[in-house]
Amino acid sequence: MTRTLYDLCGRDERLRFSPYCWRVRMSLAHKGLETHFKPWRFLQKDELAFADYDKVPVLCDGDKVVTDSFEIMRYLDAAYPEAPLLGEGVSYQRALFFKHFVERSVTPSLFRIVALDLLAAIHPDDRAYFRETREARFGCTLEAFHQPEQGRQALQKTLAPVRELLRETPFLDGEVPSGVDYLLFGSMMWAYCVSEQALAPPDDDVAHWFERMLAQYDGLAARAFTVRDLPAG
Amino acid sequence: MTRTLYDLCGRDERLRFSPYCWRVRMSLAHKGLETHFKPWRFLQKDELAFADYDKVPVLCDGDKVVTDSFEIMRYLDAAYPEAPLLGEGVSYQRALFFKHFVERSVTPSLFRIVALDLLAAIHPDDRAYFRETREARFGCTLEAFHQPEQGRQALQKTLAPVRELLRETPFLDGEVPSGVDYLLFGSMMWAYCVSEQALAPPDDDVAHWFERMLAQYDGLAARAFTVRDLPAG
Incomplete structure (x- = not known):
C-alpha cells in the first residue's frame, strides 16, 4: 500500500x-x-x-x-490502534485541550520570534501569498509583528506549566513521548527549522525535552534539513 | 466510617x-x-x-x-475507582499538565483580580499572616499586586484554549465534568466567593461553563456562602 x-x-x-x-x-x-x-x-x-x-x-x-x-x-x-497517540475518552479530551493550548498560546509567541526568518525560509514564489494572508490575520505587517524579545518573554511564561511537568517526567505524556509531545514539538520544530537562534537557554527543562525529542526514532528530527544547512545568502 | x-x-x-x-x-x-x-x-x-x-x-x-x-x-x-477523576497513564499525565496550567497560569491572574477582596474575606486574625506570606511570594505589597484590569486581560488570554475547547464539549473533560473541570473550577470558585465582580462577560463560553459547574450536584457550589451574603461593612 x-x-x-x-x-x-x-x-x-x-x-x-x-x-x-x-x-x-x-x-x-x-x-x-x-x-x-x-x-x-x-x-x-x-x-x-x-x-x-x-x-x-x-x-x-x-x-x-x-x-x-x-x-x-x-x-x-x-x-492503527496500537500505541495510541491521542487515545479515547478523557485522554482524547485532554489532548484536545493541549492542542488548543499549543495553537492559541504557544504558536503565536513562536511566530513573533521567527516571523521574518519564516518569510526568508519560504520559496520566493510563495512569499507574497504568505505575507498577504498572515498580515491580514495579524492586522499588521510581518515586520511589525516580528518582535523576538517580546515573543521569547511570552513563550517563557506560556511554557511555565510545561516546564513544571517536565520536572516530574521525561516526556509530556510520561515515560515515552506520545500525541501531546508531538503537538508541542511540531510547533517548536517549526521555529527550530527556520531560525538561527536557540529557542530556550540550554539549562532549561524544555530545551532538554526538545533535545530528547530530536533524538527520537533514530534522530528523525535531529537529521532534518534546516536553514542552517543552506549556503549563506 | x-x-x-x-x-x-x-x-x-x-x-x-x-x-x-x-x-x-x-x-x-x-x-x-x-x-x-x-x-x-x-x-x-x-x-x-x-x-x-x-x-x-x-x-x-x-x-x-x-x-x-x-x-x-x-x-x-x-x-474509590468508580468514576475516575484523574485516571491513569496518559489521562493522569494530561490532567497533571492541566493542574500546572491552572496553578502557574490561571491562578496568578485571578489573584491580581481579587487580592484585596481576598484579604477582606479572611478572618481578621489571619490577615497579618496572609499579607506577610503573600507579599514575600510576590515581592510587593498586596495593594501593588492588586491590578484587576491587568488580571482580567491576562486571564482572558490565558483562558483562550479553554474557551476553544468549550466550543466543542459542555465540560472540559467531555460530556460530564471530571478532574480537569474541578481543577479549573476550584480556582474560579475562589475568586467567585470573595469578589463582588463577575469574572467573565455573560456571553463568554467560560462563563457558561462556570454556570453549569455551579449547578452540578444539586447546586452544591451555587448554594455556597459568598461575601455577597455577608452583611455590609
Missing part, C-alpha cells in the same frame, strides 16, 4: 518546517508507518484538489484521504 | 473559598462521598499537627490521612 503525506517545503525542497506536518511526521514514526513525504508549496492548491482541501498536511493512506493534522492523528489511532 | 475534610474558612465561618478545598469538595461530590467539612483558619497549625502538615485541605478518611489537594484526588481514584 502506498502512503503519502503532502508536506510543506521552503525555498530549498529539503526544508520542511510546517508545525502541522511535523506533528504528523512524528505521529507516523510513533506508529512505525513508512511514508513518502511529497514536497508541496503554498500556491500548489491544484495538487490538493483531489482532497477538496487547500492546505497541508494531507495524508493518502492507500485509498483513504485525510486532511487536517489533528484529524490525521485521530485517523491513525482509529486505523 | 467518618470522613472529614479540613476546609479553609474566612471571617465568617460559612465562607469557604480555598481553590484547593473547592477542587476536593467537587471531587468528593463526584465520587458521591458524604463528608464533614471542618472549618480551619490559617493560624490553626496545631490542629493539623496529626497530619504532619500545615495547610488545607487535609482529608481524614477513616484512619487514612491524606494531605495536598491533588494527592487527595489521586487517593480518591485509588480508594
